[in-house]
Amino acid sequence: MRTALVTGVSGQDGSYLSESLLAAGWAVHGLVRAASAAHEQPIDPRVITHTGDLADEARLRAVVADVAPDVIFNLAGVSSVAQSWQQPVLTAELTGVAAVTLLDAAWQLQEASGTPVRFVQASSAEIFGAASQLPQNEDTPIRPVSPYGAAKAFAHHAVGVYRARGLGASAAVLYNHESPRRPETFVTRKITRGAALIAAGQSDTLMLGNLDARRDWGWAPDYVDALIRMAEAPEADDFVIATGRAHTVREFVAAAFRAVGIEDWQRHVGLDPRFARPSDAPEMCGDASKARELLGWQPSVEFDELVARMAAHDLAALRQ
Structure with missing residues (x-):
């Protein structure tokens, strides 16, 4: 049985992701905050939860070491561009720095266990900012125009750094994706x-x-499917996930x-x-040709x- 650690498990994407992984027979662990927020989704009782704060480096490392997951899906952090303007420093810590902590913890786990660890980062189209290229793809220059985009860009670059170091780290450049959740x-x-x-x-x-x-708006469960496909792909890489419209x-x-x-x-x-x-x-409009070709992914709604x-x-x- 494969084991996944999902940060942001009580969010829109985290809830859909945990349900999909459980249905596929995975053991799912989720990182949760000590106090839940009103907008958070109910967590499936089959998910093994671990309380932790994204700003607590020691705790994040301990959770990764204890769970020893096959894959880490990092979906957590400040998720609102508007909030990032109100709390830019917090956004940098929770959306940017915490991702590096988790990447390094995954690499340390891989080194200690001798077993490959995969890492899937929920990146964002906001890293492209006011892009002159339309549609945007994996080669579009990264030049964010908001604190949220800057924090995501830092985490996105860190994924590439750790992939070069030998970690199976991938970044999903997710365009806007919605649902009733x-x-x-x-x-x-x-x-x-x-x-x-x-x-x-x-x-x-x-x-x-x-x-x-x-x-470029898509259906959230479709984008979660892309995250799973990235975790199971033969080679780690970065992929734009978008509808193209x-x-x-x-x-x-x-x-x-x-x-x-x-x-x-x-x-x-x-x-x-x-x-x-x-x-x-x-x-913002994304070109998901690479995901279609290498992952067999396409939007359905x-x-x-x-x-x-x-x-x-x-x-x-x-x-x-």
């Missing part, structure tokens, strides 16, 4: 829940920031309202400059269906 602090879930509230007669207005930002926030809003039966969404949506970020990448699933979930929850 996405916390409401993210604009996508804010939109689908806002549309559902208006459709249910419990609200009249949804306030948003920049409607012109373009993003970008849509504006405005299109996301229209799709969400359409899914709950409202066509004239404009009269319900207002703009608030407080929700605008200090700096925002104008368009189209944009409109993705938004409709999220909106339907939120509307059903309100009606219950």
Whole structure:
């Protein structure tokens, strides 16, 4: 039986990943915080949990040594670009430095045991920042424009450093991926829940920031499938995971309202400059050709269906 250690196991991706690994017969260990947050997902009772703080280097190393996993999936850290502007130092510690701690702990475990250890890092399209290349691929220059992107870029480079050292470390450059498990602090879930509230007669207005930002949105379980494929691939490498199609926030809003039966969404949506970020990448769209060719991966859910699933979930929850 293969053993996986998943950081961020109570997040959107961590919950889907642990379920998939358990279904495939893996033993799954998860790193959890001492105090859970309201937006965290329930953890499958079959997951063996270990309490730890990403800022506690000694504890992270101890967990890796105790679990002795075949694969470490590092999904934890500050996951919001907006939050990273509010807490840039914390973001650097939890999203950047902690990844290096885990990489080094994995390498030390491999050296001590003589058994290969794989490492899969959840990188982000935010490492590309205001990329002049469209779509972006694995060779696109890394030049982030937010504290979150900078922290992810540091961790991304560290993956390459440890891969060169002999660790089977891979980085998944994940583009935006959503599901009903996405916390409401993210604009996508804010939109689908806002549309559902208006459709249910419990609200009249949804306030948003920049409607012109373009993003490449995919279905979260598809992206988790890519992480597993990377862990099982013959060679460790970096892969862009994306749909290859970008849509504006405005299109996301229209799709969400359409899914709950409202066509004239404009009269319900207002703009608030407080929700605008200090700096925002104008368009993110990824080229996942390498993942398709070497991993056999491809997205399975189209944009409109993705938004409709999220909106339907939120509307059903309100009606219950």
